[in-house]
Amino acid sequence: MKTHQYDVVVVGAGGAGLMAALYASQRARTAVISKLYPTRSHTGAAQGGIGAALGNMEEDHPEWHTYDTVKGSDYLGDQDAIEFMCYQAPDIVYELEHMGLPFSRTPEGLIAQRPFGGHTNNITGKPVRRACYAADRTGHMILQTLYQQGIKHGLTFYDEFQMLDLIMVNGKAAGVVALEIATGEIHIFHAKAVILATGGWGRVWEITSNAFTLTGDGAAIVLRKGLPLEDMEFYQFHPTGIYKLGILITEGVRGEGGVLINDKGERFMERYAPTVKDLASRDVVSRAIYIEIREGRGINGQRYVYLDVRPETVNKYAAIDGRTRPDGSPYVVTAEELLAKLPDIIDFCRTYLGIDPVTEPIPVQPTAHYAMGGIPTNIKAEVLADEKGTVVPGLYAAGETACVSVHGANRLGTNSLLDIVVFGKQAGIHAAEYAEGADFEPLPDDAADFARAQLEAILNSQGSERIADIATEMKRVMMDHVGVFRTAEGMQQALDKIRELKARFKYIHIDDRGKTFNTELLSAWELGNLLDLAEVTTISALARTESRGAHSREDYPKRDDENWLKHTLAWMHPDGQVELRYKPVVITKYQPKERVY
Amino acid sequence: MQVTLKIFRYNPETDKKPHYETYTVEAEPTDRVLDLLEKVKGEQDGTLTFRRSCAHGVCGSDAMRINGVNRLACKVLVQDLGTNRITVEPLLGLPTIKDLVVDMEPFFEHYRSVKPYFINNDPPPKKERLQSPEERARFDDTTKCILCGACTTSCPSFWLDDQYVGPAAIVNAHRFIFDSRDQGAEERLKILADQFGVFRCHTIFNCTLACPREIQITRAIGEVRKAIATGRLD
Ligand SMILES: Cc1cc2nc3c(=O)[nH]c(=O)nc-3n(C[C@H](O)[C@H](O)[C@H](O)COP(=O)(O)OP(=O)(O)OC[C@H]3O[C@@H](n4cnc5c(N)ncnc54)[C@H](O)[C@@H]3O)c2cc1C
Ligand code: SF4
Ligand code: FES
Secondary structure, eight states: OEEEEEEEEEEOOSHHHHHHHHHHTTTSOEEEEESSOGGGSGGGGOOSOEEOOOOSSSOOOHHHHHHHHHHHTTTOSOHHHHHHHHHHHHHHHHHHHHTTOOOOBOTTSSBOEEEEEEEEOTTTOOEEEEEEOSTTOHHHHHHHHHHHHHHHTTOEEEETEEEEEEEEETTEEEEEEEEETTTTEEEEEEEEEEEEOOOOOGGGSSSBSSOTTOOOHHHHHHHHTTOOEEOTTOEEEEEEEETTTOOBOOTHHHHTTOEEEOTTSOOTHHHHOTTTGGGSOHHHHHHHHHHHHHTTOSGGGSSOEEEEOOHHHHHHHHHHHTOBOTTSSBOOOOHHHHHHHSHHHHHHIIIIIOOOTTTSOEEEEEEEEEESOBEEBOTTOEEEOSTTOOEEEEEEEOSTTEEOSSSTTSOOTTHHHHHHHHHHHHHHHHHHHHHHTOOOOOOOTTTTHHHHHHHHHHHHOOOOBOHHHHHHHHHHHHHHHSSSSBOHHHHHHHHHHHHHHHHHHTTBOOSOOOSTTOHHHHHHHHHHHHHHHHHHHHHHHHHOOSOBTTBOBSSSOSOOHHHHOEEEEEEEOTTSOEEEEEEEOOOSSOOOOOOOO | OEEEEEEEEOOTTTOSSOEEEEEEEEOOTTOBHHHHHHHIIIIIOTTOOOOOSSSSSSSOOOEEEETTEEEEGGGOBHHHHTSSEEEEEOOTTSOEEETTEEOOHHHHHHHHHTOOSOOOOSOOOSSOOOOOHHHHHHTTGGGGOOOOOTTGGGOHHHHHOTTSOHHHHHHHHHHHHTOTTOOOHHHHHHHHTSTTSGGGOOOOOHHHHHOTTOOOHHHHHHHHHHHHHHSOOO
């Protein structure tokens, strides 16, 4: 066992972790540990854009961005945090540009912007161009740029080190236990402050846009430490994943004029969101697709609809909608322009579907995409221990794994890339500041025992259950019953299943007992995390007897502000019992009203 | 359909030298090779080891040799291979850690050596630095790199001498050298004019053929060479 000492340890090297590390390292000895080589992080998969009211293409204001985000969140987002993020947005986008990020450009040489769902001109209600983009590779450019800065500034990286446990001493964060994947050796990172930036957990569901490695490790570890997770019932299904594969087709496709079409050839979003149509927010569009499919209007009666971005279709509906270019002329696209703006999407369709979106429509279905909930934090990215807002000293979280909460019940597209850089930066600044004034807590002798015992339990298990079987059953039941639409009965079924799977997990069998690069062992450990998160998600969802944002219950179809305008906090006790408590939503300027698009 | 996978296996803890193992799996023509590897690992042999994350060709984790050609396992479908016999081996030219996992550190070391980051020492403006769409297009191709290593490990010059920085490093230098906002071109060109730099390239084109992002690598290398020769960036 090796022990290292740093003032600040950042876990995760996606956008949030890298931004945190760049800031923390300015003032404190900082190390970044990541189970993936940093540029493999899923931030690199983000396509469409990062939201900021730069107003480069037309009038826009941070205040509009704030209101749109509050409304998009179905009023569950904390308005102080949302306002903070949206007002930071322009400067942080300029900061990324100054780091060299190659944004696409307007003819004047400014950062180019495109429309995205739920982002509107607050006066006309029409879509506004707020998403700053680099073709359809915005996340790739953010990840690469931040990593490049990391090299430039000599950040210390422990690549392919997987965090297994958090060390807490006297209620404070004191470090991290991690496995060096290449050698199987346990390392202890003794720290004054720990920043968790471990990303999401889309792998709970069958159809997902998320990488294999998005298994919610950080969130599950926090839960096991007796700390709560917030708003776990709010999980976003993106409307347009490639049929069966789940690979994301960015909302930017609809931003460029693509429309959703059912088996009758009808542009059905007109019926669900008369003003912004295909650019309604994600929960609204995903539900619409499910309803179309359920009512038999999926293509050929199957479980998908078409996303049509052929120039003739785009131009036809752009004319009907009276859409114009920034100079006021009618909006008309050519195949070449689409190719230039959406090269990767076109490549995905060619590679995985064998179709060319410029001449054929794309088969899509909703795909599990983004965790609105997570580790509760405040604006300084400090982790919170309870419903009263008690801070856990030395512990910070940022990015998709955190819940600050700027996304509430439903995240607007482009707001996660914004969230990760804004709150990653906060985490870095405040963790370093905290570390400057703190001492190292003494390391307990048994710091690594729990993690080691977890791995040994898997290695020594006498059972014959296979990881793949348990994972498949979990994903299926979560997709069917804790997905876009939910009922008490279905969710109870899911919960029973998850509990059964957790029992079976104790009898898991793995073939690989070696130390070198034992990815089977780690996959088993990750499955344990997914099961815990699935359970907490389902219990939080069962309790919430209303529909709000992404949490849509057929047995309680209405939003219920009187009883449910509050955040869920879920604890998992050592005996496995889950306890729910609630805390109020922060409302500053915008009183809840009905949400129509 | 049935597919036979012949996979390179090596476990440093138990094997003196590598060997191949053969697995038969039920597959759809549209399955990714990565799906088949997952299937083998999940259903038949959990010890089979490979890296993967995004599963759709954007993270660069799973470059390997598939029927002798460097590819991302998640970006090649069974039907693309035109055969139901698939041989899977680790990248050449880097030490094998286990099975299909190679030690990428020598590759990243070369990458880091070319200053792959934005250099501009002027105080930044309040808003964005301006750049025209044409200036932006100048280096678009090389911004796409996902550092998968497929190019460098397919290059005979790199196999011959692993001190050669390799195509991936040159691609990432190119990305900055031709960025109108950047001021570090001179330093990078100096590094690449070195004996282990661009002049090791014999325009064999393996790299360009291997690149899953379809970057015109040989062309980028040519542009860097020309810049070194002429001292100009046009
Ligand atoms: C396909 C796709 C497209 C998207 N497009 C957009 C978009 O256009 N706009 C937008 O705003 N948002 C978009 N999103 C959402 C957004 O990209 C993500 O929410 C965001 O990038 C998450 O960043 P992160 O830094 O929190 O986590 P990630 O980038 O996922 O990074 C997680 C990091 O944690 C590390 N890690 C995890 N577990 C451990 C462990 N146990 N030990 C050590 N390290 C660990 C990983 O190695 C990784 O470095 C998209 C998401 C997807 C999936
Ligand atoms: S240039 Fe292409 S092949 Fe080479 S590392 Fe980059 S993406 Fe991979
Ligand atoms: S798994 Fe990401 S590139 Fe293949």
